[in-house]
Amino acid sequence: MLSSSSSSSSSSELSFDFYAASCPSVEFMVKNTVRAATSADPSVPGKLLRLLFHDCFVEGCDASVLIEGGGTERSDPANASLGAFSVIDSAKRVLEIFCPGVVSCADVLALAARDAVELTGGPRIPIPMGRRDGRVSAASNVRTNIIDTNFSLDQMVKIFSSKGLSLDDLVILSGAHTIGSAHCGAFSDRFKEDSQGNLTLIDSSLDKDYAFQLTKQCPAGASPSITVKNDPQTPLVFDNNYFKVLLAHKGLFHSDSVLVSNGRSMNRVVEFANDQARFFEGWGQSFLRLSSVGVKTGGEGEVRQTCSATN
Template sequence: MLLCLSYSAHSSELAFDFYAASCPMLETMVKDTVRAASSNDPRVPGRLLRLLFHDCFGNDTERSDPANASLGGFEVIEVAKNVVEMFCPDTVSCADILVLAARDAVEFTGGPGIEVPTGRKDGKISLASNVRPNIVDTSFSLNQMKHIFSAKGLSFDDLVTLSGAHTIGSAHCSAFSERFKLDSKGNLKLIDTSLDSTYAAELTQQCGASQAQTSITVNNDPGTPFIFDNEYYQMLLAHKGLFESDAVLLDNAKSLKKVEEFANDKNRFFENWAQAFLRLASTDVKTGEDGEIRRSCSVING
């Protein structure tokens, strides 16, 4: 899970009825777009949710950083934007559309429905140099993740809760390659003993000797990869967390307790997810004159 939030302003300027007069059908248009795309490709919800954590649009700028090379879902946001522009021109930001689409992706895959405030503006600046200081990489330690989350005003509990985003979606083999090594015969061998050996064998079979390639992907959650549920935490307790950043949640008493709580109670996870999602989506947003309404999500207005 990576964080690339490049907003700045006060979330108090957001409102649940922000587009009530200017674009009353906004949420329906976004929902219909996400529903259609998800029906055609079950990987779409995971991609949209991941995209929210990156939130990096822009040609040859933030989006050009290698950490964002494997992102998907841009085309769904652009389709939604085009539909919205037909009925509400120059009114709705790509930032708001992205938050709504990610919210809908969770709900469509079985997760909780969440009412989210809107009123965000799109950034006027997009720099690749802004990416690395703001991401949580899949190989990060717990302390590294805590530092990034804390800098964004998110709590330790938010960290554990938002890690649950890995209950849907997929990742390239290179995202967890540090947990393996190539032996003299060119075969992948497990070096991270915190990973379940049977699961590790399945991963090596899927990835082969091409762990660094970006063409092969595996599901984040080996249990129910297309359903937003608490299976991620159950898999984690079974030492089947795909990333090092997943596995380290078991190494701390506080995070382990939270993992166990969510693994045993899906409703509790959903309650916490809704709250953490709102905090994430309302962190450091641009509003008012601090941003703009992009005409195209991939290009800053010029």
């Protein structure tokens, strides 16, 4: 499926046997790291998936989001709630022992996000490797390239299209919200509660009973560190329940709810809600396209020694 016209032209330079000679155990080592981290903290898979999205949508899938320092992508407030950086760092440290200077942080991140899906019950997806790490990481590139939780369908389609991704990819990849969690501030503008406990829906696309439950989980004045599961029923399992949640008008974000406000995307939501195998098949294809967005290959970029800093 890499020959899809919506894939980056560089993606054709990625290869399924890229590390066959130079680091044949790379996938085993990354998966073991992700498995151990997930056992210790079940929130890790959702964080790894989100980390890949935020990386690939800014400068392409080049691990630029991992670089620390003032003015970097990672320093932008829109990326303040990203996590699981330590998981990537751990995997990279192991790889540097066995295959020093060989495996890019961009490939580690793509593999880790892929494994996060499989380890939570989703499909196993073979993905090609050979991504190089970017040397540019600027906070100024973040806001114009990532999806905000209050976006309309048209706003999301525009950004996805700029990455060579289709409306189908948008609906399928939104299914990442079947795992993971969100801070209250990401959706609290969809409703308000007065001092008597009366609820007013600001976003009428949200189920009122669900909104009422959310006010109990995110009361006024609550700590900004409180999080809510994206999928209220099977939050730790990668399945098609996210699409069933959307049909019940219980999508946590406005950007979730808009997927059922439009016939173009609604048909796909219904299809995936009714057929998990179809969602998994679509996920495999869309994830391949996502993890190939704007990749650097060959002589571009570098292979970082440490993921949080350029060489």
